[in-house]
Amino acid sequence: MGKTTSHKAQSAMEYLMTYGWAILIIAIVLAALFSLGIFSSGSLIGTTCIANSGFLCSSPIAYGTTFTATIGEATGVPWTNVVLCFVPDGVSEPSSCSGYPSVAAGNIRSGAPKTYSFTILSSSSTTSGYIWAQYDEASYSGLMSELATVTMKGLKPSSATTSISSTSTSTKTTTSTSTTTLTTTSTTSTSTTTTILPSGVTDYANVVITNSQSTATPAPFQQEVQIPESDYSNYISYNGVSANFEFFASGGSVIPAWIESNSSGTLTVWLNLANGIPASNSITVYLGFAPKTTNLLSSSGTTGIGEAPQLSPSYAEYDDGASVFNFYSDFKGTSLNTNKWTSGTSNGGTITVNNGITLTYSSSSAGGAWIVGNQYFSQSSNVVFEALFNMYGTSNFGDTRGRMYWWEQGQTSIADGNGGAIAEILGEGDYGYYTSSSIGANIANIMLPYETILGTLPAPSSSSDYNVMSQQILASGTFIFNTLNYPSYSLIASKTVTGSTTNSFSPLIQASDDGSSGNTVTFNVQWVRVRAYPPSGVMPSVSLGSVIIG
Incomplete structure (x- = not known):
């Protein structure tokens, strides 16, 4: 009996010793983990973010010096120029985020929360407060809303004052799924596209262009797009000195674009679509918006957006027309660009270039x-030659001869008013802006061959009042001579001639007379462009979509 009891006692001691050491080791490891805060009550649990009605806050995590949560709003209205800030508990209701730890969150679309990571430096492992x-919303700015009540547990204490910094985990790549019903030959398409935003762009709108x-x-094709600024008042900013928008393709590449005018709340912009638009089809490009304080105006043609020369603070500072149109000249500076133009004068003819050109x-x-x-164009090129001009400085006399037309290669152009068939196109003979009687100074009639008068130019107020556009269309089987009021584009006169020629043509501008009167003929021209002529003269339609918050 004694031996049996002895053996049992020995076994019990060995059992206690073996498992005792194991329990001791586990206790030491647990103590170390607790000291590191791994099992702190708020490291993974105990941290809360309770959203107020109409707002979103989920998946809160506090660990070390980082607080992460998914934050958004569900008011049904997009927010712009959003700043998120953390207001510690015990502080009175703020009137702005100024003076509080904050982060710029850009724009937030209703029902589309984003995840933000905040760095929290707190003197305590537990911090509470409010997000x-x-x-800005619609026409209101500087609005304040309390989104959520936050309790963060398990933070690593710091002697520093509480502060927040944040980086959004959202990227410049957004995915949108949309169903678009097109009026083009009853075509309906459903597509899922990934839109990559160019650098600096935060939001965008679909632009569907239908041929x-x-x-x-x-191809290339110059597409006119008119933007009603009131539809995008929360996102768009333009004043000639600065523009915060640009056009881009789905891959994020910027589309060369040129702002022609900003009139009565409508921006008229021309895009260079390198591949054109297929027959009976549509393409989608994008109108991107940067923050309103960002200036995307550029003359590069590869980034941002350009504008007509007279719109810039310094003449042609942001003019990228050469990247948008097939042929373009803004006559910037004080000398003629001889890479683009050949010039000539005789017997009283002068040419002056000074941010515009005067002949x-x-x-x-x-x-x-x-x-x-x-640069020459064939009739099959299907192009439009347009020049913005006036005839201020022209005398009131009966033999004004101002020519602005497609010059047929091979004809003689010596600025001689009686030199022959300088401007013959399709056998029709000379035409332009002439007078055969005294009709007043600074103007001329719109004249066809054999002194057929189509109309009269409107009188400008000064040499810088470019109030007329000459538009001359060279298309397969057709030549069209239009004169329009500017900037309204209302038609003053039009003439169409049918027929074909294999000759090549180039834009020509000429002020001349036969010398019988000794009076003055003046052409003042701001810019010249050649663009593609749309099929059958019908510009593809444009549908601008709602803003998508990036």
Whole structure:
């Protein structure tokens, strides 16, 4: 019996010793983990973010010096220029986020929360307070809303004052799924596209461009887009000195674009679509918005957006027309660009370039001044030559001869008013802006061959009042001579001639006279462009979508 009891006691001691050491080791490890805060009550649990009605806050995590939560709003209205801030418990209701730890959150779309990571430096392992948002909504700015009540447990204490910094985990790549019903030959398409935003762009709108014609547009193709600023008042900013928008393709590449005018709340913009638009089809590009304080104006043609020369604070500072149109000249500076133009004068003809160009004839001998483009276009090119001009400085007399037309290669252009068929197109003979009687100074009639008068130019108020656009269309089987009021684009006169020629043409501007009167003929031109002519003269339609918060 004694031996049996002895053996049992020995076994019990060995059992206690073996498992005792194991329990001791586990206790030491647990103590170490607790000292590191791994099992702190708020490290993974105990941290809360309770959203107020109409707002979103989920998946809160506090660990070390980082607080992460998914935050958003569900008011049904997008917020712009959003700033999120952390207001510690015990502080009175803030009137703004100024003076509080804050982070710029950009724009927040209703029902589309984003995840933010905050760095919290707190003197305690437990910090509580509130997440507030300062934002603009519709026509209101500087609004404040309390989004959520936050309790963060398990933070690593710090002697520093509580502060917050944040980086959003959202990227410049957003995915949108949409169903678009097009009016083009009853085509309906459903597509899922990934839209990559260019650098600096935070939000965007779909721009669906539809070619309803059975013929594809030329490539490249210059597409006119008109933006009603009131539809995007919360996002768009433009004043000639600064613009916060640009156009881009789904891959994020910027589309060269040129702002022509900003009139009565409508921005008229031209895009260079490198591949054109297929027949009876649509393409989608994007109108991107950066924060309103960002200036995307650029003359590069590869980034941002450009504008007509007269719109910039310094003439042509942001003019990228050469990247948008097939041929373009803004006559910037004080000398003629001889890479683009060939010029000539005779017997009283002068050419002056000074941020625009003036061609003048004033002599009692036959002569004048002319410029002709060095780039040629065939009739099958399907192009439009447009020039913004006036005739301020022209005398009131009965033999004004101002020519602005497609010059047929091979013809002689010597600024001689009686030199022959300088401007013959399709056998129709000379045409332009002439007078055969005294109708007043600074103007001329719109004249066809054989002194057929189509109308009269409106009188400008000064040499810088460019109030007329000459538009001349060279298309397969057709030549069209239009004169329009500017900037309204209302038609003053039009003439269409049918027929074909294999010759090539270039833009020409000429002020001349036969010298019988000794009076003055003046052309003042701001810019010249050549763009693609749309199929059958029908510009593809444009549908601008609602803003998508990036």
